[in-house]
Amino acid sequence: MKxxxxxxxxxxxxxxxxxxxxxxAPCNIFYSMKSxxxxxxxxxxxxxxxxxxxSSLAExxxxxxxxxxxxxxxxxxxxxxxxxxxxxxxxGCKRFVYDTIRQMKRLVCFAPNTxxxxxxxxDDLSPGAIGFGVSIAELEANPExxxxxxxxxxxxxxxxxxxQTLLALDRVEQLMxxxxxxxxxxIGGSYTLTGQEEDYESLRLRLYxxxxxxxxxxxxxxxxxxxxxxxxxxxxxxxxRDRGGxxxxxxxxxxxxxxxxxxxxxxxxxxxxxxxxxxxxxxxTTSMRQLLFQMHIKQNISEGDLLKLTDYGxxxxxxxxxxxxxxxxxxFLFQEEQEFEKLV
Numbered sequence: 001m002k003x004x005x006x007x008x009x010x011x012x013x014x015x016x017x018x019x020x021x022x023x024x025a026p027c028n029i030f031y032s033m034k035s036x037x038x039x040x041x042x043x044x045x046x047x048x049x050x051x052x053x054x055s056s057l058a059e060x061x062x063x064x065x066x067x068x069x070x071x072x073x074x075x076x077x078x079x080x081x082x083x084x085x086x087x088x089x090x091x092g093c094k095r096f097v098y099d100t101i102r103q104m105k106r107l108v109c110f111a112p113n114t115x116x117x118x119x120x121x122x123d124d125l126s127p128g129a130i131g132f133g134v135s136i137a138e139l140e141a142n143p144e145x146x147x148x149x150x151x152x153x154x155x156x157x158x159x160x161x162x163x164q165t166l167l168a169l170d171r172v173e174q175l176m177x178x179x180x181x182x183x184x185x186x187i188g189g190s191y192t193l194t195g196q197e198e199d200y201e202s203l204r205l206r207l208y209x210x211x212x213x214x215x216x217x218x219x220x221x222x223x224x225x226x227x228x229x230x231x232x233x234x235x236x237x238x239x240x241r242d243r244g245g246x247x248x249x250x251x252x253x254x255x256x257x258x259x260x261x262x263x264x265x266x267x268x269x270x271x272x273x274x275x276x277x278x279x280x281x282x283x284x285t286t287s288m289r290q291l292l293f294q295m296h297i298k299q300n301i302s303e304g305d306l307l308k309l310t311d312y313g314x315x316x317x318x319x320x321x322x323x324x325x326x327x328x329x330x331x332f333l334f335q336e337e338q339e340f341e342k343l344v
Contacts, residue, residue, distance in 0.1 A: 004251070006316075010334070030052055036318060228312070236251070261316075
């Protein structure tokens with residue numbers, strides 16, 4: 001197998017989705033395509049009745065090719081041209097987010113028979129919130145932003161404190177009392193498989209109460225929670241050099257392949273029986289001064305060794321580029337982890 005490349009294990013992908021469906025009930029799960037915008041991932045999830053949140057026409061084109069139905073596509077890009085709105089409509093998108101009067105009027109004009117979702121900012125409630133969106137002050141100054149909305153959304157990027165989400169839901173409910181037209185609520189993304197179950201139980205109880213009281217359809221956008229642990233990078237060691245008290249490892253994967261952060265684990269598939277712990281620094285052969293990551297691990301690494309970087313399914317392949325005319329890395333799908341291990 002030529003390296004560098006990505007390996008996605010569909011068994012893990014499906015398991016993560018099923019677990020998050022239970023954790024985030026009663027929300028409909030919409031996979032955030034930008035976290036890994038590949039046909040490989042989308043094809044697996046499309047077979048599992050998963051929705052998709054798209055932020056580009058290229059992502060929407062992938063779903064159009066897979067014949068994903070219009071009820072399963074949500075446009076999370078709040079800045080669109082007239083032409084882009086029309087193309088999203090052709091691809092079957094019937095839900096659009098907005099956070100400005102200009103974009104709201106564009107949707108009213110060019111996408112009248114769609115659900116228009118007002119994005120609220122909740123950064124005053126949560127330090128992990130995305131700063132984009134409409135504030136309470138803006139709503140008071142421009143009430144038409146809310147009266148034209150069929151739904152509302154907010155996004156918090158760090159859910160270490162579920163209480164912040166509950167505060168955001170309080171704000172949303174206060175607004176819904178004055179706008180009975182709202183029928184869709186998108187509670188954003190970044191929810192995890194590893195958070196405290198009792199916290200998520202409190203979130204579920206709150207969501208069920210909101211859904212019953214206001215006759216809502218609920219959704220959330222998930223990326224890393226679904227795809228990250230299902231993805232691995234395979235890369236070869238091009239050179240090892242002792243320098244300044246460190247052992248530097250130069251990889252054929254790096255910035256052009258989207259490798260720019262530490263993996264959860266690193267395995268040397270060529271030398272499965274490690275002898276000593278080493279402090280390694282990992283570099284890219286296309287930019288040899290740029291440190292990719294460093295690890296203190298019990299692994300021996302030599303020139304030519306095949307390495308596996310785990311938990312690399314999210315926000316990695318989508319950053320791949322053609323720096324120094326490098327080819328894009330290939331991406332492979334395996335049904336089970338055992339299939340991949342047998343191939344190696």
